[in-house]
Amino acid sequence: MNPLYRNDRPGHHAPSYYxxxxxxxxxxxxxxxxxxxxxxxxxxxxxxWAAKTLSEAGREVVVLDAHRVGFGASGRNGGxxxxxxxxxxxxxxxxxxxxxxxxxxxxxEKAKAQLRHxxxxxxxxxxxxxxxxxxxxxxDMAELRLEADHMARRYGHEIDVMDxxxxxxxxxxxxxVGGMLDPGGGHLHPLAYALALARVAEHAGAVIHERTExxxxxxxxxxxxETPRGRVEAGHVIVAGNxxxxxxxxxxxxxxxxxxxxxxxxxxxxxxxxxxxxxxxxVADSKFVVNYYRFSGDKRxxxxxxxxxxIGFPSDIQTALIARMERLFPQIAGVRxxxxxxxxxxxxxxRLPHVxxxxxxxxxxxxxxxxxxxxSGMAGRVMxxxxxxQEDGLATFETLPVPSFPGxxxxxxxxxxxxxxxxxxxxxxxx
Numbered sequence: 410m411n412p413l414y415r416n417d418r419p420g421h422h423a424p425s426y427y428x429x430x431x432x433x434x435x436x437x438x439x440x441x442x443x444x445x446x447x448x449x450x451x452x453x454x455x456x457x458w459a460a461k462t463l464s465e466a467g468r469e470v471v472v473l474d475a476h477r478v479g480f481g482a483s484g485r486n487g488g489x490x491x492x493x494x495x496x497x498x499x500x501x502x503x504x505x506x507x508x509x510x511x512x513x514x515x516x517x518e519k520a521k522a523q524l525r526h527x528x529x530x531x532x533x534x535x536x537x538x539x540x541x542x543x544x545x546x547x548x549d550m551a552e553l554r555l556e557a558d559h560m561a562r563r564y565g566h567e568i569d570v571m572d573x574x575x576x577x578x579x580x581x582x583x584x585x586v587g588g589m590l591d592p593g594g595g596h597l598h599p600l601a602y603a604l605a606l607a608r609v610a611e612h613a614g615a616v617i618h619e620r621t622e623x624x625x626x627x628x629x630x631x632x633x634x635e636t637p638r639g640r641v642e643a644g645h646v647i648v649a650g651n652x653x654x655x656x657x658x659x660x661x662x663x664x665x666x667x668x669x670x671x672x673x674x675x676x677x678x679x680x681x682x683x684x685x686x687x688x689x690x691x692v693a694d695s696k697f698v699v700n701y702y703r704f705s706g707d708k709r710x711x712x713x714x715x716x717x718x719x720i721g722f723p724s725d726i727q728t729a730l731i732a733r734m735e736r737l738f739p740q741i742a743g744v745r746x747x748x749x750x751x752x753x754x755x756x757x758x759x760r761l762p763h764v765x766x767x768x769x770x771x772x773x774x775x776x777x778x779x780x781x782x783x784x785s786g787m788a789g790r791v792m793x794x795x796x797x798x799q800e801d802g803l804a805t806f807e808t809l810p811v812p813s814f815p816g817x818x819x820x821x822x823x824x825x826x827x828x829x830x831x832x833x834x835x836x837x838x839x840x
Contacts, residue, residue: 412653412667412753413475413622416722420476420620423485425750426674426709427600431533433477439618439639445469447796448634448641450623451649453483454781455774457606458789459647464613466797471641472615473634475622479603481653485752486782487672487701487713489540489691490524490595493517494809495760495780497556498564509808514564516805520787521593528597531605535706539690540594543576543585549695550587557589566593579687582737585694596691596703599782606786626657628768645796648773649789651781652753660767663813665776667753671726672713673734674705676745682708684740699779700733710734710741722751754779757811764788764806766795772803776811 422428447463449456452474463470474480494501494517501510528536544550553570560566569590571579576588607617618639625635626646634641648658652667678685682704686692691703700714712734715726723729727749735742757763757776762784764774772795774788791802 411655413655415720416669416751416753417476417480422477422480422600423750423752424748425485425600425672426705426711426748427484427598429748430598430705430707431601431604433479433600433604436478436617436619438620439471439473439636439641441638442640442642443471444642445471446643447471447645447647447793448473448632448643449647449649450474450634451481451651451653452478452607452617452619453481453603453649453651454606454785455483455651455789455792456647456649457603457610458786459649459793460615460617460789461606461610461613462790462793463796464610464615466793467614468796470610470615471643472610472617473621473623473636473641474617474619475653477619478607478617479600482651482752482754482781483603483785484600485672485750486599486754487691487711488596488599488703488782489693489701490521490536490597490782491540491693491780492521492566492591492593494762494784495778499556499559504810505808511564512805513808516787516802517784518593520783523790524597524783524786525595527606528602531602533598534602534605535598536595537597537689538595539590539592539688540596541576541580541588541590541690541692543580543582543588543692543694545584545695546586553587553589568592579690580692581685581687581740584737588694590690594691597782598706623657626771628771632770645770645772647789647792647796648767648771649775651775651777651785652755654755654775658767658771658773661763661773661775664757664763664811665755666814668756669722669751669753670713670779671715671722671730671749671751672711673727673730673746674748675710675712675741676747677707677709678704678741678744679708681741681744682710685710685738700737702734709747710744726751754781758814759810759812761809761811762788762806763811764792764803764809765811766803766807772796774806
């Protein structure tokens with residue numbers, strides 16, 4: 410089943426709190442044939458940063474999205490801005506060596522700085538600093554302390570490691586044995602961020618067509634893209650479909666696969682939100698099926714998590730999701746739930762992004778594995794810079810180890826389902 414349509418209404422955003430809280434202008438679909446310097450497939454963070462960068466450099470750019478700006482993970486995610494990659498720096502150093510690991514860290518820090526700078530100019534994105542991570546056992550706490558000490562000594566990156574009492578004062582759940590607070594991370598309104606990026610890209614000259622699915626990519630000296638009512642000829646193509654990319658590019662699809670995640674938004678809790686968090690920060694934890702949560706600008710509790718191993722969404726998203734939320738925070742059990750939604754994100758076998766040149770004039774960025782709010786924008790920027798002849802950023806991303814899933818595209822889903830079922834069982838029994 411085409412991932413673009415398996416769980417969503419064509420041409421509509423997910424029924425999320427985010428979509429309900431913004432006005433998203435509609436853009437017409439492509440009709441007829443056009444020629445451009447660069448075509449971008451996907452109007453999420455990756456594609457929009459690519460379009461913005463290229464248009465500001467004077468290139469003629471068209472962005473094509475099968476649905477709407479911010480339709481996919483970019484417009485419906487948890488809004489959490491993490492430091493680094495979905496693998497600790499010590500592990501990256503062991504796999505890649507100190508120099509390459511440091512270059513990757515510097516790139517990730519540049520990604521956060523880029524995001525903060527943009528959000529400072531666009532307050533509707535609601536960026537706020539601070540992200541915490543909760544731990545469930547002594548082993549994870551020991552690993553956290555080792556990583557924190559390493560990051561302070563080697564990278565000058567300070568995080569506050571807290572014992573159970575201090576962390577419980579910050580994140581008011583009895584479940585955690587401790588955790589950390591990273592002031593270098595943060596959280597934002599992801600759909601507002603995507604819409605702001607689209608406006609800036611258009612102001613620079615990019616043209617965005619919504620409800621324009623790319624149905625075929627014909628490679629050659631110039632790339633030809635087919636859509637239901639039009640055709641694009643481009644010198645370069647940047648593919649930014651992530652978890653919603655149909656099976657058109659085997660080089661990407663065998664390394665990146667979609668999984669589903671779900672979020673609930675409560676009624677506003679302006680007088681009660683400090684029963685959950687002492688500060689307006691984002692939080693994630695060390696469950697394999699991670700819990701992630703924060704408060705919106707109007708103090709709704711946005712709680713994400715729960716597993717889904719099928720291609721389609723479960724018929725009942727809410728029950729299991731709210732049960733997870735109330736186990737962590739029994740003090741807000743019974744609050745009204747105003748919105749529940751799901752979406753797909755792209756993951757890779759190593760949980761590291763796949764950002765690479767996959768053809769002489771085709772580049773792809775995907776597989777951000779739940780840590781893409783900052784990194785995906787940087788991926789779009791460095792792919793655009795590569796089109797402009799500046800390869801350093803792309804080369805840095807390409808050092809990340811991203812093998813194919815065992816069995817390739819055909820077997821990636823059943824094999825991953827078995828693995829995730831086992832780890833989810835470990836979460837439940839505390840093993």
